[in-house]
Amino acid sequence: xxxxxxxxxxxxxxxxxxxxxxxxxxxxxxxxxxxxxxxxxxxxxxxxxxxxxxxxxxxxxxxxxxxxxxxxxxxxxxxxxxxxxxxxxxxxxxxxxxxxxxxxxxxxxxxxxxxxxxxxxxxxxxxxxxxxxxxxxxxxxxxxxxxxxxxxxxxxxxxxxxxxxxxxxxxxxxxxxxxxxxxxxxxxxxxxxxxxxxxxxxxxxxxxxxxxxxxxxxxxxxxxxxxxxxxxxxxxxxxx
Numbered sequence: 001x002x003x004x005x006x007x008x009x010x011x012x013x014x015x016x017x018x019x020x021x022x023x024x025x026x027x028x029x030x031x032x033x034x035x036x037x038x039x040x041x042x043x044x045x046x047x048x049x050x051x052x053x054x055x056x057x058x059x060x061x062x063x064x065x066x067x068x069x070x071x072x073x074x075x076x077x078x079x080x081x082x083x084x085x086x087x088x089x090x091x092x093x094x095x096x097x098x099x100x101x102x103x104x105x106x107x108x109x110x111x112x113x114x115x116x117x118x119x120x121x122x123x124x125x126x127x128x129x130x131x132x133x134x135x136x137x138x139x140x141x142x143x144x145x146x147x148x149x150x151x152x153x154x155x156x157x158x159x160x161x162x163x164x165x166x167x168x169x170x171x172x173x174x175x176x177x178x179x180x181x182x183x184x185x186x187x188x189x190x191x192x193x194x195x196x197x198x199x200x201x202x203x204x205x206x207x208x209x210x211x212x213x214x215x216x217x218x219x220x221x222x223x224x225x226x227x228x229x230x231x232x233x234x235x236x237x238x239x240x
Contacts, residue, residue: 003171006169012193014192017192034202037110041113041116045106047105048102051101051105052099053102054098055095055099056102059092059096062095066154067158068161088142089142089150096139110124124198126198127194134190141178141184144180156176
């Protein structure tokens with residue numbers, strides 16, 4: 001089971017991610033979108049969407065720092081383990097709460113607005129379920145091991161994660177990892193595998209072409225021509 005979860009599943013997840021992105025870009029390029037429903041309702045969306053996007057961005061940055069910045073690097077910068085733990089605990093919890101609040105508002109909006117609800121697919125519902133489960137389980141795991149300096153995942157999970165890139169997973173590092181962290185990681189890998197097949201695929205889109213496209217030229221009308229345009233010759237109204 002250890003080999004399956006921590007030596008095989010990560011590569012299956014990565015393969016599904018890459019294959020899904022290639023397939024989606026090749027066969028569903030015009031479906032590579034968030035399928036925005038702003039046209040149906042915008043007041044609540046203007047609150048929920050920024051909350052979710054800023055929250056999930058902070059969560060992602062926190063995971064990248066925690067997994068791929070070695071502990072020796074932060075120590076060399078003068079950041080003690082206790083300081084790092086407090087920042088991870090409070091900062092990560094705040095980011096998680098912001099993300100979940102945004103998701104809850106988005107789900108409430110979809111459920112209470114008929115046109116938005118009709119535009120919600122089974123795929124969207126699955127995505128919301130897995131996303132909420134991943135965020136909530138990460139918060140539960142962190143808060144359940146918050147006493148003292150908490151669980152030091154940078155001595156176990158982080159080195160294992162980095163070892164995946166060498167194609168030699170350090171399975172011994174995963175021995176003794178708390179069950180809640182393991183559940184969070186499995187759900188997280190399921191979420192990553194689902195990304196190309198859901199609206200979350202838009203996170204891989206960047207409007208780079210906007211930097212190089214020609215300017216859109218706008219021409220103002222002569223103020224004297226404001227109002228109804230004068231009738232052109234040849235199109236006069238026929239007699240009454």
